Amino acid sequence: MDPSLRDGATPKMIYSQACAYAIRGLSHLAAVRPDGFVLINDLCREHDLPRHFLAKVFQGLTRKGLLISAKGRGGGFGLARPPEEILLYEIVEAIDGARKFEQCVVGLSNCDDRQPCPQHDQFSSIRKEILDFLKTTTLADMSRDYRQKREQSGRPLAAPEPGSKSINRSEPSP
Numbered sequence: 001m002d003p004s005l006r007d008g009a010t011p012k013m014i015y016s017q018a019c020a021y022a023i024r025g026l027s028h029l030a031a032v033r034p035d036g037f038v039l040i041n042d043l044c045r046e047h048d049l050p051r052h053f054l055a056k057v058f059q060g061l062t063r064k065g066l067l068i069s070a071k072g073r074g075g076g077f078g079l080a081r082p083p084e085e086i087l088l089y090e091i092v093e094a095i096d097g098a099r100k101f102e103q104c105v106v107g108l109s110n111c112d113d114r115q116p117c118p119q120h121d122q123f124s125s126i127r128k129e130i131l132d133f134l135k136t137t138t139l140a141d142m143s144r145d146y147r148q149k150r151e152q153s154g155r156p157l158a159a160p161e162p163g164s165k166s167i168n169r170s171e172p173s174p
Helices: 003-008 017-032 040-047 051-063 088-096 120-136 139-152
Strands: 067-070 076-079
Touching: 017 040, 017 051, 017 076, 017 088, 017 139, 040 051, 040 076, 051 067, 051 088, 088 120, 088 139
Parallel strands: none
Antiparallel strands: 067 076
């Protein structure tokens, strides 16, 4: 058994745990407040995510230019660009790196069309489909789907906290 799966953890098929948390948090943020700030505590409470870990992930996304942060009353994290302009690929690349999709599916160091692994030909088309999905799916798409699934399950999203700051994207962020 894979030692990383102890204590009931489930394997991640495509994304690292940090990337999965980022996607969950960003989808929620974009669904409830695409033009303002959301407190990290609210995101963690909503998704039962570890606060310290998500805060580190979001700080990394801030350094990569996908998020902005504001301190003080009404602050938190907000999207650096409208959700229609943020691709799922950018989120995955910022957390897991793009190299992940160039590596051999079975872990060989030299795997290409000249020296293929046993799954090379079959996985090449799957890899292309995954990359196409990542490069055409926006954060707006994900947040819309997330909102619909919440409503269908009888758990509509709560309105954002009153008093949170709005984002003025026409000004350069500090």
